[in-house]
Amino acid sequence: MQPRRLFVETYGCQMNKAESEAIVADLAAEGWELARKPDDADLVVINTCSVRETAEERIRGRLGWYRRLKRGRHFTLLLTGCMAERLGQRALEEFPEIDALVGTYGREGLREAVRRAGAGERPVVDGDGTFRFAARHSSGGPxxxxxxxxxxxxxxxxxxxxxxxxxxxxxxxxxxxxxxxxxxxxxxxxxxxxxxxxxxxxxxxxxxxxxxxxxxxxxxxxxxxxxxxxxxxxxxxxxxxxxxxxxxxxxxxxxxxxxxxxxxxxxxxxxxxxxxxxxxxxxxxxxxxxxxxxxxxxxxxxxxxxxxxxxxxxxxxxxxxxxxxxxxxxxxxxxxxxxxxxxxxxxxxxxxxxxxxxxxxxxxxxxxxxxxERLGKVAEVLVEGVSRRNPGELLARTEWDAMAVLPGDPSLIGRFVRVRLESLAGATFRAAIL
Ligand code: SF4
CATH class of the missing domain: 3.80.30.20 (tm_1862 like domain)
Structure with missing residues (x-):
C-alpha cells in the first residue's frame, strides 16, 4: 500500500508552529508520512492565524491556490487554527475547496475529521469547549x-x-x-x-x-x-x-x-x-x-x-x-x-x-x-541548519536569541560551536568558528 502523505502549512506564532508539530506527530502515529511539497500530499493541513487582517488575507490567497490545485488532483484540505475557529461554518461556505474544519477545542478530533472527509463528509469539529494539550509537540531536531x-x-x-x-x-x-x-x-x-x-x-x-x-x-x-x-x-x-x-x-x-x-x-x-x-x-x-x-x-x-x-x-x-x-x-x-x-x-x-x-x-x-556592542566577541551558538540564502553556510542561534551565519560543514547541525562575531547584516551576525 502507498504511504499516505501529509503537508502542513503553518501561519502565525510559535504556538501555532508547536501545535503543527503536534499534528504531524499525531498523524505520523497513524502512518502518515511528510510530503516535501503540497503538490505531493494526500492531506494538506493549514494551521491558520487571525491575529492580523494581513495574515488572513495571505491565507485566503493561499486557499485560492489550493482551489486551482484541486482541479488537477484529489487531496483532502483541512483548515484548523485561529481563522478556522473565528469563521467556523462560514469558512466552508466561503471556501468550497475546504474538506474539513477543526476549531480550537477540536484538536483531538482531527484524525476523525480526516477520516470523515475521506468518506465524503465535510466535517466541522468543535470539541466540547475544553482545551487539551497534546503530549508532544516536536518531531525531532535540536x-x-x-x-x-x-x-x-x-x-x-x-x-x-x-x-x-x-x-x-x-x-x-x-x-x-x-x-x-x-x-x-x-x-x-x-x-x-x-x-x-x-x-x-x-x-x-x-x-x-x-x-x-x-x-x-x-x-x-x-x-x-x-x-x-x-x-x-x-x-x-x-x-x-x-x-x-x-x-x-x-x-x-x-x-x-x-x-x-x-x-x-x-x-x-x-x-x-x-x-x-x-x-x-x-x-x-x-x-x-x-x-x-x-x-x-x-x-x-x-x-x-x-x-x-x-x-x-x-x-x-x-x-x-x-x-x-x-x-x-x-x-x-x-x-x-x-x-x-x-x-x-x-x-x-x-x-x-x-x-x-x-x-x-x-x-x-x-x-x-x-x-x-557584541562584535569581536566570542559566543557559543547552536547550529540549526543550512542557510536558506547560501547553502554553503550554516544558520545558528545565540543564547540571547540572535541569528548568526557562519561557514561550516552541515555535520555541525545540532551541535554547539564557539564562534567569533565578526560583522552584521541587518540583525544577523556573520561569525567564524574558532
Ligand atoms: S490579549 Fe492578545 S495581545 Fe493582549 S496579552 Fe492576550 S494575546 Fe497578548
Missing amino acids: RAFVPVMHGCDNFCSYCIVPFVRGPEVSRPAAEVLAEVRALDANGCLDVTLLGQNVNSYRRGDGGTITFPRLLGRVAAEAGRIRWIRFLTSHPKDLSPDLIAVMAEEPRLCRHVHLPVQSGSDRVLAAMNRGYTAGGYLRLVDAIRGALTGVSITTDILTGFPGETEEDVRLTLALMERAGFDEAFTYRYNPREGTAAALLGDPVQEPLKLERLDRIIAAQRRIVVRRAG
Missing part, C-alpha cells in the same frame, strides 16, 4: 517548543486572541516536565516554553507553581538540554521572582521578549495593556541590571485609533531609551469582535505606513548600536 499555557484573559482592546483561543488554561507541571524529559531523551538541546502570557501560569486555578517555579523545575530536570527559553512575557505580570530565577539558573537564556506596543500612556490605556511607559522602562532597567548581556525584544503596534504624532514621538523615545535588541513592528487593523473595533479605523493607511517606516528605521539604528 530545538523544540513546549506549550505551558493556552489562551489569554487579558483582552487587550485590539487583540482577537482571547476570542479565538479562549480563556487561559495552564498545562499541569507534570505534563510539561514529562515532555521536557522526553525531548532530552531525544537529544533536544534548546527548549522554548510557550504561552500567550507565560507569567500568568496557573494564575486562574490557585495552583502553587508559579511560572518562575516552573522554570526552576524545568531547569532542574532538563538533563542535557542546555538552553531553556520562554515566550511571551506580559509587562504587567513579569515578577521580580522571574528575574531572580533567570539570574540564578545558567540554563535560562538571557533573552526576554517583552511586548510594549506603544510608548504613550494614553494609547497604552486605550489598548488596555495595564502598565505605563514609565513602569515598562523600570522593568527594562531591572532586567538589564540583574542579567548581564540580556537581550530584550519587543512588539510595537502603530496606527491604533486616535494615535497622534505626539504618541508616535513617545514611542520612538521609549524605543531609544529601552534599546531593544529587536522589535517586531506592525500596523493596526481592526479585528471583528474586539473592543477597539468599535473605535473604527481613523488613522489613514498611508499615515500608518509612514509611521511604521519611521519606527522600523529607528529600530534598525538601535539594532546596529546594540548588536554592534
Whole structure:
C-alpha cells in the first residue's frame, strides 16, 4: 500500500508552529508520512492565524491556490487554527475547496475529521469547549517548543486572541516536565516554553507553581538540554521572582521578549495593556541590571485609533531609551469582535505606513548600536541548519536569541560551536568558528 502523505502549512506564532508539530506527530502515529511539497500530499493541513487582517488575507490567497490545485488532483484540505475557529461554518461556505474544519477545542478530533472527509463528509469539529494539550509537540531536531499555557484573559482592546483561543488554561507541571524529559531523551538541546502570557501560569486555578517555579523545575530536570527559553512575557505580570530565577539558573537564556506596543500612556490605556511607559522602562532597567548581556525584544503596534504624532514621538523615545535588541513592528487593523473595533479605523493607511517606516528605521539604528556592542566577541551558538540564502553556510542561534551565519560543514547541525562575531547584516551576525 502507498504511504499516505501529509503537508502542513503553518501561519502565525510559535504556538501555532508547536501545535503543527503536534499534528504531524499525531498523524505520523497513524502512518502518515511528510510530503516535501503540497503538490505531493494526500492531506494538506493549514494551521491558520487571525491575529492580523494581513495574515488572513495571505491565507485566503493561499486557499485560492489550493482551489486551482484541486482541479488537477484529489487531496483532502483541512483548515484548523485561529481563522478556522473565528469563521467556523462560514469558512466552508466561503471556501468550497475546504474538506474539513477543526476549531480550537477540536484538536483531538482531527484524525476523525480526516477520516470523515475521506468518506465524503465535510466535517466541522468543535470539541466540547475544553482545551487539551497534546503530549508532544516536536518531531525531532535540536530545538523544540513546549506549550505551558493556552489562551489569554487579558483582552487587550485590539487583540482577537482571547476570542479565538479562549480563556487561559495552564498545562499541569507534570505534563510539561514529562515532555521536557522526553525531548532530552531525544537529544533536544534548546527548549522554548510557550504561552500567550507565560507569567500568568496557573494564575486562574490557585495552583502553587508559579511560572518562575516552573522554570526552576524545568531547569532542574532538563538533563542535557542546555538552553531553556520562554515566550511571551506580559509587562504587567513579569515578577521580580522571574528575574531572580533567570539570574540564578545558567540554563535560562538571557533573552526576554517583552511586548510594549506603544510608548504613550494614553494609547497604552486605550489598548488596555495595564502598565505605563514609565513602569515598562523600570522593568527594562531591572532586567538589564540583574542579567548581564540580556537581550530584550519587543512588539510595537502603530496606527491604533486616535494615535497622534505626539504618541508616535513617545514611542520612538521609549524605543531609544529601552534599546531593544529587536522589535517586531506592525500596523493596526481592526479585528471583528474586539473592543477597539468599535473605535473604527481613523488613522489613514498611508499615515500608518509612514509611521511604521519611521519606527522600523529607528529600530534598525538601535539594532546596529546594540548588536554592534557584541562584535569581536566570542559566543557559543547552536547550529540549526543550512542557510536558506547560501547553502554553503550554516544558520545558528545565540543564547540571547540572535541569528548568526557562519561557514561550516552541515555535520555541525545540532551541535554547539564557539564562534567569533565578526560583522552584521541587518540583525544577523556573520561569525567564524574558532
Ligand atoms: S496579552 Fe493582549 S495581545 Fe497578548 S494575546 Fe492576550 S490579549 Fe492578545
